[in-house]
Amino acid sequence: MKVLVVDDHPLVREGLASVIRQLGPETAVLGAGDAADALLLAADHEDLALVVLDLMMPGMDGARALIEFMRRLPDVPVVVLSASEDPADARRVFEHGARGYVPKSAGPGTLLTALRMALNGDLYIPPLILNAPGGRGPGRLGGLTERQLDVLRRIADGHSNGKIAADLSLSEKTVKSHITSIFKALNVFSRTQAAAAAREAGLF
Numbered sequence: 001m002k003v004l005v006v007d008d009h010p011l012v013r014e015g016l017a018s019v020i021r022q023l024g025p026e027t028a029v030l031g032a033g034d035a036a037d038a039l040l041l042a043a044d045h046e047d048l049a050l051v052v053l054d055l056m057m058p059g060m061d062g063a064r065a066l067i068e069f070m071r072r073l074p075d076v077p078v079v080v081l082s083a084s085e086d087p088a089d090a091r092r093v094f095e096h097g098a099r100g101y102v103p104k105s106a107g108p109g110t111l112l113t114a115l116r117m118a119l120n121g122d123l124y125i126p127p128l129i130l131n132a133p134g135g136r137g138p139g140r141l142g143g144l145t146e147r148q149l150d151v152l153r154r155i156a157d158g159h160s161n162g163k164i165a166a167d168l169s170l171s172e173k174t175v176k177s178h179i180t181s182i183f184k185a186l187n188v189f190s191r192t193q194a195a196a197a198a199r200e201a202g203l204f
Contacts, residue, residue, distance in 0.1 A: 006057070012054075020115065022112060054081050055082035062082070065092055077096050144182065148182050152195075156194075161175045
């Protein structure tokens with residue numbers, strides 16, 4: 001399994017690599033000092049499993065880099081690291097497709113949890129979002145399509161992306177896309193929150 005770490009500080013990259021290797025003995029860590037080099041490196045490694053991206057970098061910043069990764073490698077999860085603990089910054093990267101947001105003040109265990117969740121197709125939502133005002137509330141419920149409601153019902157039943165795809169004759173990539181849209185419509189950041197918000201709103 002290959003993990004790409006993007007940070008402009010070599011010592012930070014080394015420290016992150018040491019933690020990331022705890023994911024398993026088969027984990028190989030690639031490093032890049034800026035977003036442009038990271039995108040070139042990613043293009044040379046089609047088997048890339050995960051990207052760990054610093055939000056604040058010179059040149060192309062992490063937010064723009066995240067958008068580029070989502071455009072070029074939509075199936076590769078990206079976990080963002082940031083010195084910022086502003087909930088608005090965290091929400092912004094989730095809107096751009098990140099699978100996790102980890103403040104740099106967090107410990108190694110938190111980072112590993114976030115990476116494992118991203119690799120499993122889930123979102124890691126930091127407490128700074130969940131504890132913020134309005135962090136859990138449902139949003140535009142009327143924005144869901146019939147197909148998204150079908151997906152949401154199965155999320156509420158605890159079905160995996162693979163089972164949802166099989167049940168609805170969809171690709172897993174399409175299911176992930178629907179889930180992203182559902183999260184945005186309900187203003188939530190996890191499957192559990194989506195199911196709870198839907199029940200609270202009387203969708204089922």
